Amino acid sequence: MQENYDCVMENLATNPLIEKLKLLMDLTDDEVQVILDLSFKTQKLPKGQSLIPSNSENVSLVMDGWACRYKILSDGRRQITSFILPGDLTGVRACLFGVSDFDTETLTDCVTTLIDGKDIARLFYEAPRLAAAVTWASAREEAMLTEHVVSLGRRNARERMAHLFLELHSRLEIVGFVEKLAYGMPITQEMIADCLGLSIVHVNRTLKAMRKEGLLEYYNGYVILKNAKKLRSICGYDSNHLEGTLHPEIADYDPDA
Amino acid sequence: MQENYDCVMENLATNPLIEKLKLLMDLTDDEVQVILDLSFKTQKLPKGQSLIPSNSENVSLVMDGWACRYKILSDGRRQITSFILPGDLTGVRACLFGVSDFDTETLTDCVTTLIDGKDIARLFYEAPRLAAAVTWASAREEAMLTEHVVSLGRRNARERMAHLFLELHSRLEIVGFVEKLAYGMPITQEMIADCLGLSIVHVNRTLKAMRKEGLLEYYNGYVILKNAKKLRSICGYDSNHLEGTLHPEIADYDPDA
DNA sequence: CGGCACGTTGACGTTTTTCAATAGCCGTGG
DNA sequence: CCACGGCTATTGAAAAACGTCAACGTGCCG
Numbered sequence: 001m002q003e004n005y006d007c008v009m010e011n012l013a014t015n016p017l018i019e020k021l022k023l024l025m026d027l028t029d030d031e032v033q034v035i036l037d038l039s040f041k042t043q044k045l046p047k048g049q050s051l052i053p054s055n056s057e058n059v060s061l062v063m064d065g066w067a068c069r070y071k072i073l074s075d076g077r078r079q080i081t082s083f084i085l086p087g088d089l090t091g092v093r094a095c096l097f098g099v100s101d102f103d104t105e106t107l108t109d110c111v112t113t114l115i116d117g118k119d120i121a122r123l124f125y126e127a128p129r130l131a132a133a134v135t136w137a138s139a140r141e142e143a144m145l146t147e148h149v150v151s152l153g154r155r156n157a158r159e160r161m162a163h164l165f166l167e168l169h170s171r172l173e174i175v176g177f178v179e180k181l182a183y184g185m186p187i188t189q190e191m192i193a194d195c196l197g198l199s200i201v202h203v204n205r206t207l208k209a210m211r212k213e214g215l216l217e218y219y220n221g222y223v224i225l226k227n228a229k230k231l232r233s234i235c236g237y238d239s240n241h242l243e244g245t246l247h248p249e250i251a252d253y254d255p256d257a
Numbered sequence: 258m259q260e261n262y263d264c265v266m267e268n269l270a271t272n273p274l275i276e277k278l279k280l281l282m283d284l285t286d287d288e289v290q291v292i293l294d295l296s297f298k299t300q301k302l303p304k305g306q307s308l309i310p311s312n313s314e315n316v317s318l319v320m321d322g323w324a325c326r327y328k329i330l331s332d333g334r335r336q337i338t339s340f341i342l343p344g345d346l347t348g349v350r351a352c353l354f355g356v357s358d359f360d361t362e363t364l365t366d367c368v369t370t371l372i373d374g375k376d377i378a379r380l381f382y383e384a385p386r387l388a389a390a391v392t393w394a395s396a397r398e399e400a401m402l403t404e405h406v407v408s409l410g411r412r413n414a415r416e417r418m419a420h421l422f423l424e425l426h427s428r429l430e431i432v433g434f435v436e437k438l439a440y441g442m443p444i445t446q447e448m449i450a451d452c453l454g455l456s457i458v459h460v461n462r463t464l465k466a467m468r469k470e471g472l473l474e475y476y477n478g479y480v481i482l483k484n485a486k487k488l489r490s491i492c493g494y495d496s497n498h499l500e501g502t503l504h505p506e507i508a509d510y511d512p513d514a
Numbered sequence: 515c516g517g518c519a520c521g522t523t524g525a526c527g528t529t530t531t532t533c534a535a536t537a538g539c540c541g542t543g544g
Numbered sequence: 545c546c547a548c549g550g551c552t553a554t555t556g557a558a559a560a561a562c563g564t565c566a567a568c569g570t571g572c573c574g
Contacts, residue, residue, distance in 0.1 A: 069403075071403070071407050073407075073411060073412075073493055074493045077411045078411070079406060079407045079410040079411040081403045081406045081407065092396070093396040093399065093400065093501070095504065096389070096392065096393070096396065096503070096504045096507070097393055097396055097397075097501035097502060097503065097504065098501055098502060098504065099400070099497060099498070099500050099501035101400055101403065101404075101497055101498040102403060117504065117506075118504075118506045121389075121504040121506035121507045122506055122507075122510070124381075124385040124386075124388055124389050124507055124510075125385045125507075125510050125512070128381040128382045128385065128388070129381075131381055131385070131388060131389075131392075132353070132378075132381050132388075134392075135353065135388075135391075135392045135395065136353070136354055138392065138395055138396060138399060139349070139350040139353065139354055139395060140354075141399060142350065142395065142398060142399045142402060143350065143356070143358055145399060145402035145403060145405075145406060146326075146328070146338045146358065146359060146402060147358075148402075148406050149336060149338045149402060149405050149406055149409060150328050150330075150336045150338065152406060152409035152410045152454060153336040153409050153451075153452075153453070153454030154330060154334040154335070154336040154454060155330075156561075156562095157561080157562075188519085188520065188521090189520075189521070190520080194410075195410075196410070197409060197410030197411060198562075198563090199562070199563050199564075200520095200521090201522085201523085201562090201563070201564080201565095202561085202562055202563070204521065204522060204523085205522090205523085205562095208522080208523095236330055236331050240356060240358055241356070241358040243356050244350070244354035244355055244356035245354060245355060246353070246354065247352065247353050247354065247355065247374065247375075247378040249374075249375045249378035249379055250353070250378045250379075250381055250382075253379070253381075253382050255382070413529075413530095414529080414530075445551085445552065445553090446552075446553070447552080455530075455531090456530070456531050456532075457552090457553090458530090458531075458532080458533095458554085458555085459529085459530055459531070461553065461554060461555085462530095462554090462555085465554080465555095
């Protein structure tokens with residue numbers, strides 16, 4: 001698994017993921033090319049590695065695989081603050097502002113491409129629309145964290161679970177990793193527990209109950225939403241927080257106006 | 258309380274809060290002036306109002322008072338995702354990306370100043386360093402949300418409480434609203450409960466226990482951290498997530514390099 | 515075959531919530 | 545001036561949600 005993955009980058013321009021991201025952030029071909037040119041290294045990371053070495057000044061764009069951001073308390077308790085999926089950009093805060101307050105870890109083998117933080121910083125001067133796109137990604141992350149706070153603060157285990165599965169479905173759908181109501185979710189129940197602030201045992205039991213009610217299937221790294229409508233009503237799911245497009249004042253800036 | 262607060266703006270340049278913000282974000286006098294010039298309305302909002310009307314395209318800079326961001330579930334449960342304190346900028350995501358996924362409410366009378374979202378958007382083209390400052394504020398918010406997720410997911414009531422009081426102290430200290438280890442916290446226990454994902458009763462009991470142990474005083478809208486060291490050790494508090502400075506590549510950009 | 519990681523289940527403990535009642539404060543209207 | 549209602553803080557008792565401990569099964573892999 002130490003192959004050179006530059007091949008992945010060579011046809012990145014036609015990579016379906018890149019195509020989706022282009023649409024999502026409303027980027028032009030030229031802008032996509034700027035990003036691709038900045039990317040200096042594409043690699044395959046094995047499962048269990050840090051996505052971004054802690055003192056690195058790079059930003060990482062995940063092309064394939066799952067990772068997570070987490071924090072460990074002094075006594076070993078772990079909280080996963082977010083899952084990182086294909087299309088996600090990680091490390092912006094660390095490289096722009098010199099602070100990194102969590103760790104990252106690949107949950108499966110991942111293909112990632114790295115961009116020097118310096119280059120991201122320069123976008124603010126040299127490619128305002130791309131700087132705005134970076135801010136957009138960051139704001140989207142913030143929206144997901146907000147939803148996560150709501151889940152952990154005011155939803156019970158069953159509701160948290162429903163929300164997680166639905167949100168993952170929405171996110172994966174956007175980047176084309178979904179087959180109707182099914183998607184691969186190659187992580188353990190322990191990680192779900194650490195994400196949802198529950199114990200492994202309780203996750204297991206809640207999952208069992210939801211399976212029994214015909215809400216979803218979950219086995220072998222696959223999820224099938226059997227009754228998405230009911231799942232949505234259980235937690236009041238709304239994918240609004242994943243939406244959002246660039247303000248027209250940025251998207252269509254006219255210096256003469 | 259419907260007075261015109263433009264007076265507050267008139268000497269904003271010498272307003273101690275603005276001075277702190279200047280240092281915090283490493284802005285020049287000129288840059289501060291740009292912001293002040295963009296600000297088109299300074300007002301006093303009574304307690305219990307929305308900080309930003311839901312379909313408004315404005316950004317709000319809080320000069321004085323407390324507010325919060327929250328979300329209400331269909332059955333009435335409420336989760337406060339963050340407290341908004343003097344110096345905080347709110348509504349960036351809504352105005353830049355056209356999505357607003359939570360509501361805001363003033364918890365006390367507040368003095369705020371409004372900036373048109375259009376003007377914020379234009380900063381990306383016309384004042385890259387200020388655009389970066391906006392991104393900085395947004396990233397800081399993200400870091401606080403991350404900590405909030407950790408608290409709600411993996412800390413018990415006592416630890417959450419300790420973390421909240423310490424973080425509020427750090428934040429208020431940065432903007433000069435702290436007197437040594439004491440600060441005003443003009444909110445009810447219900448709001449603390451809604452922030453920490455607990456019931457009012459449990460907040461009350463936990464508070465009582467912490468008072469008894471000499472950890473803190475909390476009465477009449479004031480907090481005194483009696484034993485900050487122990488409070489920090491209880492929750493493993495670290496104010497790192499509030500830090501961070503602009504990447505030198507942005508701060509000292511040299512177009513000829 | 516043995517070891518290991520993960521999933522599953524039961525019994526029991528702890529934390530936190532809910533329900534219900536009381537007390538203090540404060541502004542309003544009589 | 546005082547009674548009253550509304551909001552907040554406080555407390556007790558009981559219930560629910562969730563965690564911990566421990567055991568066992570299962571599949572994978574060397």
